[in-house]
Amino acid sequence: MTSPKRLIPATFVLLWATGFIGARYAMPWAEPFTFLAVRFVLAFVILGGIILAIGAKRLGPRAVFHAVLIGMMLHGVYLGGVFWAIHQGLPAGMSALIAGLQPLVTAVLAGKLLGEQIRPRHWIGLAVGFVGVVTVLWPKLGAIGGGVTWQTLTASLIAMAGISAGTIWQKRAGSTGDLVTGTFWQYVGAAILMTIASFAFETRQTTINGELIFAMAWLVLVLSIGAIFLLMVMIRDGEMSKVASLFYLVPAVTAVIAWLLFGEQLSTIQLVGMAIATLGVGLATAQPGTRARASR
Numbered sequence: 001m002t003s004p005k006r007l008i009p010a011t012f013v014l015l016w017a018t019g020f021i022g023a024r025y026a027m028p029w030a031e032p033f034t035f036l037a038v039r040f041v042l043a044f045v046i047l048g049g050i051i052l053a054i055g056a057k058r059l060g061p062r063a064v065f066h067a068v069l070i071g072m073m074l075h076g077v078y079l080g081g082v083f084w085a086i087h088q089g090l091p092a093g094m095s096a097l098i099a100g101l102q103p104l105v106t107a108v109l110a111g112k113l114l115g116e117q118i119r120p121r122h123w124i125g126l127a128v129g130f131v132g133v134v135t136v137l138w139p140k141l142g143a144i145g146g147g148v149t150w151q152t153l154t155a156s157l158i159a160m161a162g163i164s165a166g167t168i169w170q171k172r173a174g175s176t177g178d179l180v181t182g183t184f185w186q187y188v189g190a191a192i193l194m195t196i197a198s199f200a201f202e203t204r205q206t207t208i209n210g211e212l213i214f215a216m217a218w219l220v221l222v223l224s225i226g227a228i229f230l231l232m233v234m235i236r237d238g239e240m241s242k243v244a245s246l247f248y249l250v251p252a253v254t255a256v257i258a259w260l261l262f263g264e265q266l267s268t269i270q271l272v273g274m275a276i277a278t279l280g281v282g283l284a285t286a287q288p289g290t291r292a293r294a295s296r
Contacts, residue, residue: 001279004220005237006231008233008234009234011230012079012227012230012231012234013246013249013250013253014205014253015226015227015230016227016231016247016250017249017250017251017253017254017257018218018222018254018257019219019223019224019227019235020235020250021254021257021258022215022218022219022222022223022256023082023083023086023215023219023259024124024247025088025211025212025214025215026079026211026212026216026219027083029206029207029208029211029212030206030212030213031087031198031202031203031204031205031206032080032083032084032202033080033083033084033194033197033198033201033202033289034194034198034202034204034206035083035196035206035216036076036079036080036083036190036194037191037194037197037198038134038216039073039216039219039224040076040187040190040191040194040224040225041187041191042216042220043187043220043225044184044185044187044188045189045224046220046221046225047183048184050067050069050180051087051180051181051184054180056178056180056181057164057177057178058178059177059178059181059182059185059222060261063143063177063182063246065184066169066173066206067177067182067183067184067186068171068185068186068189069169069174069187069189070114070169070186070189071166071187071189071190072188072189072190072192072193073162073163073165073166073169073183074162074163074167074169074170074186074190075166075187075189075190075197075224075228076162076167076185076189076190076193076194077158077159077161077162077163077166077193077287078159078162078163079159079190080159080160080193080194080197081114081155081156081157081158081159081160081221082095082099082155082156082159084152084155085152085153088149088151088152088155089152090149090152090153090155090156095156097155097230098153098157098159098160099156099159099160101130101160101245102160102163102164102244103126103129103130103244103245103247103248104126104127105122105161105164106164106168107126107165107244107245109124109164109165109168109242110168110171110198121283122245125279125280125281125283125284126245126278126280127202127229127280128276128277128279128280129245129248129276129277129279129280129281130248130254130280131249131276131280132248132257132273132274132275132276132277132278132280133248133252133273133277134273135269135270135272135273135276135277136251136252136255136270136273136274136277138269138270138273141157152161163246163287167229167231167235167243167244170232170235171235171236174231179229179232179233180215182232183228183229183232187224199208224243231243234246235275245280245281246281248277248280248281249278249281250259250279251277252270252273252274252277252278255270255274256274
Protein backbone atom coordinates (compact mmCIF):
# COMPACT_ATOMS: atom_id res chain seq x y z
CA MET A 1 0.00 0.00 0.00
CA THR A 2 1.29 3.45 -0.90
CA SER A 3 2.14 5.63 2.08
CA PRO A 4 0.23 8.94 2.07
CA LYS A 5 3.54 10.78 2.44
CA ARG A 6 4.70 9.37 -0.89
CA LEU A 7 1.84 11.22 -2.57
CA ILE A 8 2.84 14.61 -1.15
CA PRO A 9 5.40 15.62 -3.85
CA ALA A 10 3.09 14.81 -6.79
CA THR A 11 0.12 16.49 -5.10
CA PHE A 12 2.20 19.57 -4.32
CA VAL A 13 3.39 19.93 -7.94
CA LEU A 14 -0.18 19.59 -9.26
CA LEU A 15 -1.58 22.16 -6.84
CA TRP A 16 1.33 24.59 -7.27
CA ALA A 17 0.93 24.49 -11.05
CA THR A 18 -2.71 25.60 -10.77
CA GLY A 19 -1.49 28.84 -9.17
CA PHE A 20 -0.46 30.16 -12.59
CA ILE A 21 -3.94 29.35 -13.92
CA GLY A 22 -5.50 31.23 -11.00
CA ALA A 23 -3.27 34.22 -11.69
CA ARG A 24 -4.42 34.20 -15.32
CA TYR A 25 -8.03 34.57 -14.17
CA ALA A 26 -7.29 37.24 -11.57
CA MET A 27 -4.79 39.66 -13.08
CA PRO A 28 -7.13 41.43 -15.54
CA TRP A 29 -9.39 42.47 -12.67
CA ALA A 30 -7.07 43.55 -9.84
CA GLU A 31 -3.65 45.06 -9.32
CA PRO A 32 -1.09 42.49 -8.17
CA PHE A 33 -0.08 43.84 -4.77
CA THR A 34 -3.69 44.63 -3.82
CA PHE A 35 -4.85 41.17 -4.89
CA LEU A 36 -2.06 39.47 -2.96
CA ALA A 37 -2.66 41.58 0.16
CA VAL A 38 -6.31 40.48 0.26
CA ARG A 39 -5.30 36.88 -0.48
CA PHE A 40 -2.83 36.78 2.40
CA VAL A 41 -5.25 38.44 4.84
CA LEU A 42 -7.91 35.84 3.99
CA ALA A 43 -5.33 33.07 4.41
CA PHE A 44 -4.26 34.12 7.90
CA VAL A 45 -7.87 34.71 8.98
CA ILE A 46 -8.74 31.13 7.93
CA LEU A 47 -5.63 29.77 9.64
CA GLY A 48 -6.48 31.78 12.76
CA GLY A 49 -9.84 30.01 12.88
CA ILE A 50 -8.14 26.64 12.43
CA ILE A 51 -5.70 27.44 15.25
CA LEU A 52 -8.58 28.24 17.62
CA ALA A 53 -10.49 25.12 16.56
CA ILE A 54 -7.63 22.66 17.06
CA GLY A 55 -5.86 24.44 19.88
CA ALA A 56 -2.54 24.67 18.01
CA LYS A 57 0.53 25.57 20.02
CA ARG A 58 1.69 29.15 20.16
CA LEU A 59 5.11 30.27 18.99
CA GLY A 60 7.58 32.20 21.09
CA PRO A 61 8.56 35.76 20.11
CA ARG A 62 11.74 34.61 18.36
CA ALA A 63 9.87 31.99 16.31
CA VAL A 64 7.19 34.55 15.39
CA PHE A 65 9.89 36.95 14.20
CA HIS A 66 11.42 34.27 11.98
CA ALA A 67 8.00 33.21 10.62
CA VAL A 68 7.04 36.78 9.73
CA LEU A 69 10.29 37.35 7.81
CA ILE A 70 10.04 33.94 6.11
CA GLY A 71 6.52 34.84 4.99
CA MET A 72 7.69 38.14 3.58
CA MET A 73 10.27 36.34 1.44
CA LEU A 74 8.54 33.05 0.63
CA HIS A 75 5.13 34.52 -0.15
CA GLY A 76 5.42 38.30 -0.39
CA VAL A 77 8.64 38.83 -2.34
CA TYR A 78 8.18 35.76 -4.53
CA LEU A 79 4.54 36.19 -5.54
CA GLY A 80 4.76 39.98 -5.48
CA GLY A 81 7.67 39.93 -7.94
CA VAL A 82 6.08 37.33 -10.24
CA PHE A 83 2.62 38.94 -10.30
CA TRP A 84 4.02 42.45 -10.78
CA ALA A 85 6.30 41.41 -13.66
CA ILE A 86 3.49 39.58 -15.48
CA HIS A 87 1.11 42.49 -14.82
CA GLN A 88 3.70 44.79 -16.45
CA GLY A 89 3.77 42.63 -19.58
CA LEU A 90 6.54 40.08 -18.98
CA PRO A 91 5.49 36.86 -20.75
CA ALA A 92 4.58 34.12 -18.27
CA GLY A 93 7.00 31.79 -20.06
CA MET A 94 9.92 34.13 -19.46
CA SER A 95 8.90 34.57 -15.83
CA ALA A 96 8.70 30.80 -15.38
CA LEU A 97 12.11 30.37 -17.01
CA ILE A 98 13.73 32.77 -14.53
CA ALA A 99 11.90 31.04 -11.67
CA GLY A 100 13.38 27.81 -13.03
CA LEU A 101 16.76 28.91 -11.69
CA GLN A 102 15.42 28.49 -8.16
CA PRO A 103 16.32 24.81 -7.61
CA LEU A 104 19.93 25.47 -8.62
CA VAL A 105 20.20 28.55 -6.40
CA THR A 106 18.56 26.70 -3.51
CA ALA A 107 20.93 23.74 -3.92
CA VAL A 108 23.95 26.06 -3.74
CA LEU A 109 22.58 27.81 -0.65
CA ALA A 110 21.64 24.50 1.00
CA GLY A 111 25.17 23.23 0.52
CA LYS A 112 26.77 26.34 1.98
CA LEU A 113 24.28 27.33 4.69
CA LEU A 114 22.73 24.02 5.75
CA GLY A 115 25.72 21.78 5.18
CA GLU A 116 23.74 19.42 2.94
CA GLN A 117 25.83 17.03 0.88
CA ILE A 118 24.83 17.36 -2.77
CA ARG A 119 26.25 14.46 -4.75
CA PRO A 120 27.32 14.69 -8.42
CA ARG A 121 24.22 12.73 -9.43
CA HIS A 122 22.03 15.38 -7.82
CA TRP A 123 23.88 18.21 -9.61
CA ILE A 124 23.40 16.36 -12.90
CA GLY A 125 19.71 15.95 -12.11
CA LEU A 126 19.32 19.67 -11.36
CA ALA A 127 21.07 20.57 -14.63
CA VAL A 128 19.00 18.09 -16.65
CA GLY A 129 15.82 19.40 -15.01
CA PHE A 130 16.67 22.96 -15.99
CA VAL A 131 17.25 21.85 -19.59
CA GLY A 132 13.81 20.25 -19.48
CA VAL A 133 12.21 23.48 -18.22
CA VAL A 134 13.88 25.48 -21.01
CA THR A 135 12.65 22.91 -23.58
CA VAL A 136 9.07 23.05 -22.29
CA LEU A 137 8.99 26.85 -22.35
CA TRP A 138 10.99 27.39 -25.53
CA PRO A 139 8.00 27.53 -27.94
CA LYS A 140 6.45 30.29 -25.83
CA LEU A 141 9.55 32.43 -25.63
CA GLY A 142 9.02 33.64 -29.17
CA ALA A 143 6.09 35.72 -27.96
CA ILE A 144 8.39 38.17 -26.21
CA GLY A 145 7.23 41.75 -26.52
CA GLY A 146 7.66 45.10 -24.89
CA GLY A 147 7.14 43.65 -21.43
CA VAL A 148 10.76 42.46 -21.29
CA THR A 149 12.47 45.37 -19.55
CA TRP A 150 15.16 45.63 -16.94
CA GLN A 151 12.43 46.37 -14.39
CA THR A 152 10.40 43.22 -15.09
CA LEU A 153 13.49 41.03 -15.37
CA THR A 154 14.81 42.44 -12.09
CA ALA A 155 11.45 41.81 -10.40
CA SER A 156 11.54 38.18 -11.58
CA LEU A 157 15.09 37.70 -10.32
CA ILE A 158 14.16 39.23 -6.96
CA ALA A 159 11.14 36.89 -6.81
CA MET A 160 13.36 33.87 -7.49
CA ALA A 161 15.83 34.99 -4.83
CA GLY A 162 12.96 35.52 -2.39
CA ILE A 163 11.58 31.99 -2.62
CA SER A 164 15.09 30.50 -2.53
CA ALA A 165 16.03 32.44 0.62
CA GLY A 166 12.63 31.82 2.19
CA THR A 167 12.77 28.04 1.79
CA ILE A 168 16.33 27.91 3.15
CA TRP A 169 15.39 30.08 6.14
CA GLN A 170 12.30 27.93 6.74
CA LYS A 171 14.47 24.81 6.85
CA ARG A 172 17.02 26.46 9.13
CA ALA A 173 14.84 28.36 11.58
CA GLY A 174 11.14 27.77 10.93
CA SER A 175 10.59 24.00 10.91
CA THR A 176 10.66 23.28 14.65
CA GLY A 177 7.37 24.83 15.81
CA ASP A 178 3.76 24.08 14.99
CA LEU A 179 3.26 24.22 11.21
CA VAL A 180 -0.22 25.76 11.37
CA THR A 181 0.82 28.54 13.72
CA GLY A 182 4.05 29.14 11.82
CA THR A 183 2.20 29.44 8.51
CA PHE A 184 -0.30 31.83 10.11
CA TRP A 185 2.53 34.19 11.05
CA GLN A 186 4.08 33.79 7.61
CA TYR A 187 0.91 35.15 6.03
CA VAL A 188 0.79 37.97 8.54
CA GLY A 189 4.26 39.01 7.35
CA ALA A 190 3.34 38.61 3.68
CA ALA A 191 0.12 40.60 4.16
CA ILE A 192 2.01 43.45 5.84
CA LEU A 193 4.51 43.62 2.98
CA MET A 194 1.89 43.50 0.21
CA THR A 195 -0.35 46.04 1.97
CA ILE A 196 2.55 48.49 2.18
CA ALA A 197 3.36 47.86 -1.52
CA SER A 198 -0.29 48.30 -2.50
CA PHE A 199 -0.61 51.70 -0.82
CA ALA A 200 2.80 52.81 -2.08
CA PHE A 201 2.49 51.83 -5.75
CA GLU A 202 -1.12 51.08 -6.70
CA THR A 203 -4.54 52.69 -6.96
CA ARG A 204 -6.27 49.61 -5.42
CA GLN A 205 -9.04 49.70 -8.02
CA THR A 206 -10.66 46.29 -8.39
CA THR A 207 -13.40 44.85 -10.60
CA ILE A 208 -15.42 42.29 -8.64
CA ASN A 209 -16.72 39.51 -10.89
CA GLY A 210 -16.99 35.73 -11.04
CA GLU A 211 -13.50 35.20 -12.39
CA LEU A 212 -11.87 37.26 -9.66
CA ILE A 213 -13.89 35.58 -6.90
CA PHE A 214 -13.09 32.12 -8.27
CA ALA A 215 -9.39 32.94 -8.56
CA MET A 216 -9.26 34.35 -5.04
CA ALA A 217 -11.07 31.36 -3.52
CA TRP A 218 -8.88 28.88 -5.40
CA LEU A 219 -5.60 30.60 -4.63
CA VAL A 220 -6.42 31.04 -0.94
CA LEU A 221 -7.81 27.58 -0.22
CA VAL A 222 -5.86 25.39 -2.64
CA LEU A 223 -2.54 27.28 -2.88
CA SER A 224 -2.13 29.36 0.27
CA ILE A 225 -3.53 26.64 2.54
CA GLY A 226 -3.21 23.28 0.78
CA ALA A 227 -0.04 23.56 -1.32
CA ILE A 228 1.88 25.63 1.21
CA PHE A 229 1.24 23.11 3.99
CA LEU A 230 2.55 20.35 1.74
CA LEU A 231 5.64 22.48 1.01
CA MET A 232 6.21 23.10 4.72
CA VAL A 233 6.01 19.35 5.43
CA MET A 234 8.50 18.57 2.65
CA ILE A 235 10.89 21.27 3.85
CA ARG A 236 10.69 19.92 7.40
CA ASP A 237 11.22 16.28 6.42
CA GLY A 238 13.48 16.46 3.36
CA GLU A 239 16.71 17.88 1.96
CA MET A 240 16.29 21.33 0.41
CA SER A 241 18.00 20.52 -2.89
CA LYS A 242 15.59 17.62 -3.45
CA VAL A 243 12.50 19.57 -2.45
CA ALA A 244 13.50 22.48 -4.70
CA SER A 245 13.99 20.16 -7.70
CA LEU A 246 10.23 19.47 -7.71
CA PHE A 247 9.68 23.01 -9.03
CA TYR A 248 11.14 21.84 -12.35
CA LEU A 249 7.94 19.86 -12.93
CA VAL A 250 5.65 22.86 -12.45
CA PRO A 251 5.96 24.41 -15.97
CA ALA A 252 5.22 21.04 -17.60
CA VAL A 253 2.17 20.41 -15.42
CA THR A 254 1.00 24.01 -15.98
CA ALA A 255 1.29 23.49 -19.75
CA VAL A 256 -0.88 20.37 -19.53
CA ILE A 257 -3.51 22.16 -17.43
CA ALA A 258 -3.53 25.11 -19.86
CA TRP A 259 -4.01 22.61 -22.71
CA LEU A 260 -6.98 21.04 -20.92
CA LEU A 261 -8.63 24.31 -19.82
CA PHE A 262 -7.73 26.81 -22.53
CA GLY A 263 -6.88 24.64 -25.52
CA GLU A 264 -3.26 25.85 -25.60
CA GLN A 265 -1.25 23.66 -27.97
CA LEU A 266 1.34 21.19 -26.74
CA SER A 267 4.12 20.70 -29.27
CA THR A 268 6.36 17.66 -29.61
CA ILE A 269 9.32 19.61 -28.26
CA GLN A 270 7.32 20.48 -25.13
CA LEU A 271 6.47 16.82 -24.57
CA VAL A 272 10.16 15.99 -24.90
CA GLY A 273 10.95 18.74 -22.42
CA MET A 274 8.47 17.29 -19.93
CA ALA A 275 10.22 13.93 -20.16
CA ILE A 276 13.63 15.57 -19.67
CA ALA A 277 12.41 17.57 -16.66
CA THR A 278 10.93 14.43 -15.11
CA LEU A 279 14.22 12.59 -15.63
CA GLY A 280 16.11 15.45 -14.00
CA VAL A 281 13.85 15.43 -10.94
CA GLY A 282 14.26 11.68 -10.71
CA LEU A 283 18.04 12.01 -10.70
CA ALA A 284 18.00 14.91 -8.22
CA THR A 285 15.72 13.15 -5.72
CA ALA A 286 17.04 9.58 -6.03
CA GLN A 287 18.63 8.03 -2.99
CA PRO A 288 20.79 4.93 -2.76
CA GLY A 289 18.83 1.94 -1.55
CA THR A 290 15.43 3.49 -2.28
CA ARG A 291 14.06 0.21 -3.56
CA ALA A 292 15.16 -1.65 -0.46
CA ARG A 293 13.54 0.84 1.88
CA ALA A 294 10.33 0.90 -0.14
CA SER A 295 9.93 -2.87 0.26
CA ARG A 296 9.96 -2.74 4.04
